Amino acid sequence: MVEFGEQLRKAREKKGMTQQALAEQLSMTKQTVSHWECGERYPDLATTKKISQILSVSPDDLISEEDMENIVERNPVIENSLINTLMVLLYTVAVISLIITPYPRFLGFNVEIVDHSTLEQKFGEFYFFGGVLSLLQIAGFLYCLINAIKGKLSPRRIGLGWMMFFTVNFIIHCSNLITVLSYGADWHIISLILVNAMINLLGVVACIFFFIKKNNNIMWATILGIISVFGLYVNVLHELYDFIRTAIEGDWHIKWYGYSYYWYKAALYAFIIYQVVVLYRKRKVVAEIEAIDK
Structure with a gap:
């Protein structure tokens, strides 16, 4: 099964965007995007939806059921x-x-x-x-x-x-x-x-x-x-x-x-x-x- 980080990288490259460009549209740092693509961290569900809109892909193309569980269990409970x-x-x-x-x-x-x-x-x-x-x-x-x-x-x-x-x-x-x-x-x-x-x-x-x-x-x-x-x-x-x-x-x-x-x-x-x-x-x-x- 292809993981979220790899799917994100492929979608970003297909769109012709750099990590920095994606990060700027999300109001985040390049390091954050890098962590996502390396599989070290996961964005929350709301951010995932925004990423799919920016890259013109379906959320289902980016994230699997296993990845959704990882988003909840590996991310901080309090993200505010x-x-x-x-x-x-x-x-x-x-x-x-x-x-x-x-x-x-x-x-x-x-x-x-x-x-x-x-x-x-x-x-x-x-x-x-x-x-x-x-x-x-x-x-x-x-x-x-x-x-x-x-x-x-x-x-x-x-x-x-x-x-x-x-x-x-x-x-x-x-x-x-x-x-x-x-x-x-x-x-x-x-x-x-x-x-x-x-x-x-x-x-x-x-x-x-x-x-x-x-x-x-x-x-x-x-x-x-x-x-x-x-x-x-x-x-x-x-x-x-x-x-x-x-x-x-x-x-x-x-x-x-x-x-x-x-x-x-x-x-x-x-x-x-x-x-x-x-x-x-x-x-x-x-x-x-x-x-x-x-």
Whole structure:
């Protein structure tokens, strides 16, 4: 099967155009066109349609079903430069935040309840364990950040970064669960930690199937959306409520620094939903085109 890059080169040469001329009509760089023809990258579907118009060929003459799937799975999920810049900023803040205060950032209901129950003697160990594991989360977000800067944040790479985030959360909450069970904590604390662990385990599984295994089942997209809403509640709205209550009591100046990350947390969870929706729609378009061809 002839690949997109070769088809593009043949159509361009038949039209008598250079890579530079085609790039100028597309408002892109010559290097971008070169990457397409070498098979290193793929244009999005809208750009492919514009290319076919410029070269006076049918989109079907340029792109196969396999190439259409490659466009979705190898290209960055977010192809809008402005939104990608915002995402780079958010990943940067996430990495810095995890470096500064690793333990309280784990997705779940207030994990500090573990520290303030009957486990004071374990306080230091919890923070050390959380700090060590947070290095894996930093690595995951740093991986996403580097690829976002390069414009190569594909679905698989997003999945690997967020899978690492959820996996560390799951391990931390399981560790907390084992510890509180050994100390005979009440059912309320146990149930909260159990919910935290299960939510993050679902996140791991959903990332594997939706982002990495390319399963576009609406179930996995919905699960990731629900987890993001859950994170928005427990890590933003719930903490914001505590902050407002503390401020009313007159201690806002003490708590302000610790609660200054609401905007970036909310934006991160919103970005998970946005990425899922964009990827789901792209895959659905490809599936519909393939169905029509058959």
